[in-house]
Amino acid sequence: MSAKILILGGGSGGLVTANSLYHIFKNRSNKPEITLIDKNQYHEFMPSYPWVALGYREPDEIRRPLSLLEKKGIRYVNAIIESIDPDKKEVKTSEGVFTYDFLVVSLGAELDIDKIKHYKEEAHHPWSLQGAMNLRRALKNFTGGKILIGVQGMYYRCPPAPFEIAGQLDFMLRAKGIRDNTEITIFHLTPGPLSNMGPAISTVIAEILNNKGVKFVGNFEFERIEPQEKKVYAKDGRSLSYDLLIMPPAHKPNSVVASSNLSNGNDFPAVDPETFRHIKYSDVFIIGDIVNPAINLPPAGVVAHFQAEFVANQIAVEIIGGYVGESFTPVAMCIMDFGDDAVLPMCEFTKVYKDLSGPPTCGVLGRGKEIRLVKEAFEAMWFANYLTK
Amino acid sequence: MKSEKLTPRQEEALKRLADLAVKLHENGIIDLLEQLSELSPKAISYLAEPRILKIGANISFMLHILEVINPTIFSVMMNNFINALSEEMTPEKMTDPPRATFGKMLKYMRDPDVQRALAMIFIFLKAFGASINTSAEQFKKMMDMMEKQFAKMREERSKRGIPIKE
Numbered sequence: 264m265s266a267k268i269l270i271l272g273g274g275s276g277g278l279v280t281a282n283s284l285y286h287i288f289k290n291r292s293n294k295p296e297i298t299l300i301d302k303n304q305y306h307e308f309m310p311s312y313p314w315v316a317l318g319y320r321e322p323d324e325i326r327r328p329l330s331l332l333e334k335k336g337i338r339y340v341n342a343i344i345e346s347i348d349p350d351k352k353e354v355k356t357s358e359g360v361f362t363y364d365f366l367v368v369s370l371g372a373e374l375d376i377d378k379i380k381h382y383k384e385e386a387h388h389p390w391s392l393q394g395a396m397n398l399r400r401a402l403k404n405f406t407g408g409k410i411l412i413g414v415q416g417m418y419y420r421c422p423p424a425p426f427e428i429a430g431q432l433d434f435m436l437r438a439k440g441i442r443d444n445t446e447i448t449i450f451h452l453t454p455g456p457l458s459n460m461g462p463a464i465s466t467v468i469a470e471i472l473n474n475k476g477v478k479f480v481g482n483f484e485f486e487r488i489e490p491q492e493k494k495v496y497a498k499d500g501r502s503l504s505y506d507l508l509i510m511p512p513a514h515k516p517n518s519v520v521a522s523s524n525l526s527n528g529n530d531f532p533a534v535d536p537e538t539f540r541h542i543k544y545s546d547v548f549i550i551g552d553i554v555n556p557a558i559n560l561p562p563a564g565v566v567a568h569f570q571a572e573f574v575a576n577q578i579a580v581e582i583i584g585g586y587v588g589e590s591f592t593p594v595a596m597c598i599m600d601f602g603d604d605a606v607l608p609m610c611e612f613t614k615v616y617k618d619l620s621g622p623p624t625c626g627v628l629g630r631g632k633e634i635r636l637v638k639e640a641f642e643a644m645w646f647a648n649y650l651t652k
Numbered sequence: 653m654k655s656e657k658l659t660p661r662q663e664e665a666l667k668r669l670a671d672l673a674v675k676l677h678e679n680g681i682i683d684l685l686e687q688l689s690e691l692s693p694k695a696i697s698y699l700a701e702p703r704i705l706k707i708g709a710n711i712s713f714m715l716h717i718l719e720v721i722n723p724t725i726f727s728v729m730m731n732n733f734i735n736a737l738s739e740e741m742t743p744e745k746m747t748d749p750p751r752a753t754f755g756k757m758l759k760y761m762r763d764p765d766v767q768r769a770l771a772m773i774f775i776f777l778k779a780f781g782a783s784i785n786t787s788a789e790q791f792k793k794m795m796d797m798m799e800k801q802f803a804k805m806r807e808e809r810s811k812r813g814i815p816i817k818e
């Protein structure tokens with residue numbers, strides 16, 4: 264009987280897991296039965312959300328139907344996952360109950376739009392496709408004033424994204440001819456721009472923001488939004504004004520996993536950071552934004568990608584026996600496109616995530632506006648490889 | 653595909669494409685492309701290997717250095733330096749290298765060419781020293797920040813039952 268592999272989530276982690284398994288098994292006879300479940304009919308390429316907000320991409324250019332996986336013999340089920348029972352090896356969904364021999368959970372973080380008072384009415388964000396389209400409308404009507412970009416905590420997808428958005432907005436507003444009557448300010452918990460990634464990256468980002476006249480306010484611990492005053496307050500009493508406020512919504516660990524036995528009453532599930540297997544249920548692998556903050560890895564697609572390949576290899580070992588393939592590469596990268604400039608920063612996290620023995624090793628891999636082409640090529644390759652038409 | 657008739661231009665294009673495909677096939681290029689398309693998801697992973705990334709980062713760093721030093725000045729200086737070296741580093745000197753005794757050093761120090769070269773070296777050392785200072789400060793700040801975070805991270809990991817491999 265063939266092994267049943269159930270993948271929950273068709274985001275970065277789930278999609279790469281499914282494809283890696285397909286490649287491992289496509290020329291073998293003991294093919295497993297692979298099923299992927301997602302409530303979204305499409306896989307969305309999140310790094311391009313800001314491009315959608317700025318009109319550089321249309322929604323259909325940055326998403327593809329998950330049903331394309333069927334061409335590779337992977338069953339795709341469009342359903343809402345309601346609960347996971349690792350003791351019974353069962354997953355309940357709006358389309359029925361599924362059982363498994365191996366479970367891969369990559370359900371991502373959840374956006375908690377209601378957590379911050381007045382957020383829904385006051386703030387915009389390109390952290391979802393809908394959010395990106397709303398921001399596009401707001402930008403179309405924007406004629407100048409104060410743009411304030413900031414974060415309310417450290418748990419949000421893609422730590423460098425707010426800086427990238429600030430740079431892109433500067434570029435766009437100059438093209439629109441309203442940059443002179445617009446102030447762009449970023450507020451963040453860190454003392455300097457991306458200073459948690461070390462001086463090599465921080466210095467370059469600070470220089471770019473400076474060239475673009477974008478102000479940075481550091482050590483700003485967000486407290487509240489005051490809609491009447493059009494101000495954001497920090498815990499220490501400082502305040503910043505806005506006409507247009509851009510903030511990622513509060514992120515929270517996925518509620519289906521948080522309410523299951525996988526999380527055991529905690530916010531995040533407990534995994535072995537070397538294998539991404541659940542501590543108690545060794546047939547359950549958990550990867551991506553749903554768990555990474557708890558093992559001191561950033562919520563980034565590149566990390567989920569490498570975890571997915573590693574997990575697919577481990578499952579294959581159990582089915583085939585023998586060779587594990589490549590080891591896990593704890594690396595994160597983000598192509599930051601600023602319109603007229605771009606940076607490719609990279610961090611390696613071995614010392615942080617395994618034993619908390621040292622800072623990440625970070626550096627700038629490349630700088631210059633041609634780096635944007637790398638982002639475009641990556642986007643094209645992503646779809647061509649993983650959701651082949 | 654719609655079953656409409658092809659226009660003569662489309663027909664010609666298709667014929668040329670078919671001829672090209674035969675050539676590519678005979679040269680083994682289609683095979684190669686097939687192999688490459690199998691490799692591409694893997695290629696993404698290999699490109700992100702820390703060692704490869706570090707090589708990339710170093711190349712990018714060197715290119716950046718070359719960019720900040722005015723290229724015209726740099727190439728003129730390098731050219732003249734190589735010319736001067738070829739005059740000074742004669743085969744005789746290379747087979748029997750002279751030794752710099754204290755007396756000779758004093759003599760060299762009075763040579764205006766050596767004085768200029770030394771001044772350049774001191775300019776370099778000054779910039780290098782200043783950068784060491786700034787880097788040390790930045791690094792210390794980062795380590796302080798990490799120390800505080802690590803204590804919190806350890807606590808959170810043990811609360812969640814996630815092991816730390818020592």
Ligand SMILES: Cc1cc2nc3c(=O)[nH]c(=O)nc-3n(C[C@H](O)[C@H](O)[C@H](O)COP(=O)(O)OP(=O)(O)OC[C@H]3O[C@@H](n4cnc5c(N)ncnc54)[C@H](O)[C@@H]3O)c2cc1C
Nearest residue numbers: 272274275276302309344370371421551552563564565597
């Ligand atoms: C603006 C922006 C820019 C970014 N740029 C980069 C970048 O440059 N580099 C980088 O590495 N990362 C980047 N990221 C982050 C990256 O996209 C995420 O870290 C990555 O997608 C996480 O993958 P995941 O598989 O953990 O979760 P996700 O990709 O979020 O996938 C989770 C999936 O689970 C599904 N799901 C959730 N709950 C249920 C349920 N109950 N039932 C059914 N389905 C469910 C969702 O529909 C979703 O498809 C960016 C993100 C944003 C928002």
